[in-house]
Amino acid sequence: MKEVTIYTDGACSGNPGPGGYGIVLIYKKHRKEISGGFSRTTNNRMELLSAIVALETLTESCKVTLYSDSRYLVDAVTESWLWSWRQHNWLKADRTPVKNVDLWERYLLVQERHKIAMVWVKGHAANAENNRCDELARSAAAREDLPEDPGLQ
Numbered sequence: 001m002k003e004v005t006i007y008t009d010g011a012c013s014g015n016p017g018p019g020g021y022g023i024v025l026i027y028k029k030h031r032k033e034i035s036g037g038f039s040r041t042t043n044n045r046m047e048l049l050s051a052i053v054a055l056e057t058l059t060e061s062c063k064v065t066l067y068s069d070s071r072y073l074v075d076a077v078t079e080s081w082l083w084s085w086r087q088h089n090w091l092k093a094d095r096t097p098v099k100n101v102d103l104w105e106r107y108l109l110v111q112e113r114h115k116i117a118m119v120w121v122k123g124h125a126a127n128a129e130n131n132r133c134d135e136l137a138r139s140a141a142a143r144e145d146l147p148e149d150p151g152l153q
Helices: 043-057 071-078 081-087 101-111 128-141
Strands: 002-012 017-027 030-041 062-068 115-120
Touching: 002 043, 002 128, 017 043, 017 128, 030 043, 030 128, 043 062, 043 071, 043 101, 043 128, 071 081, 071 115, 081 101
Parallel strands: 002 062, 062 115
Antiparallel strands: 002 017, 017 030
16 A cells, blocks of 8 residues: 555634635655635534545545644544444434534545544644645635535534
8 A cells, every 4th residue: 555644734714714724645755735615614624624635635545644733633533433423323422413424424435445544733833744734724715716615504
C-alpha cells in the first residue's frame, strides 16, 4: 500500500456562516493542495468534509496518516464514537441526535478503502502543514461564489 500523509482543516466565519476546508496531501515528493467551501455551513461540517474530500481524492487504497486539529473528527474516530452512533441509529450516549449524519455516513464509506491513523494536532501552533490548511480553508470561506451546503440543516 502506498503511504500518504494528509493534513486537513476547516474554518467558518460565524457558525453557521461562510465556511471552507483546506487539505494538503503528501505522497513521497508529491504534494497536492485542495480547498473548497460553502456560503452557509458550520465549522464541524468543514472539519469533517476536509477529511472526506482528502480520502475521496485518493485513487487507490492507501495507508493514511491523517492530521487534524478537530477534536470533533479525531475523537469520533479514535474513541469509536462514530461506530457506536451508527449502531444506535445515530443517537449519542445521552440519546440526542448526532449532527452531520450525512457527512459521517460519507466518511464511513470512504474510510473502508484505507488503513487510517488519525492524529490530533494543536491548531494555530507550530505545525506548518496544519497552518497551511487553515490558510486554504479561510481563503476558500472568503470566496464570493460559494454554493450552499446541501446538508446543512
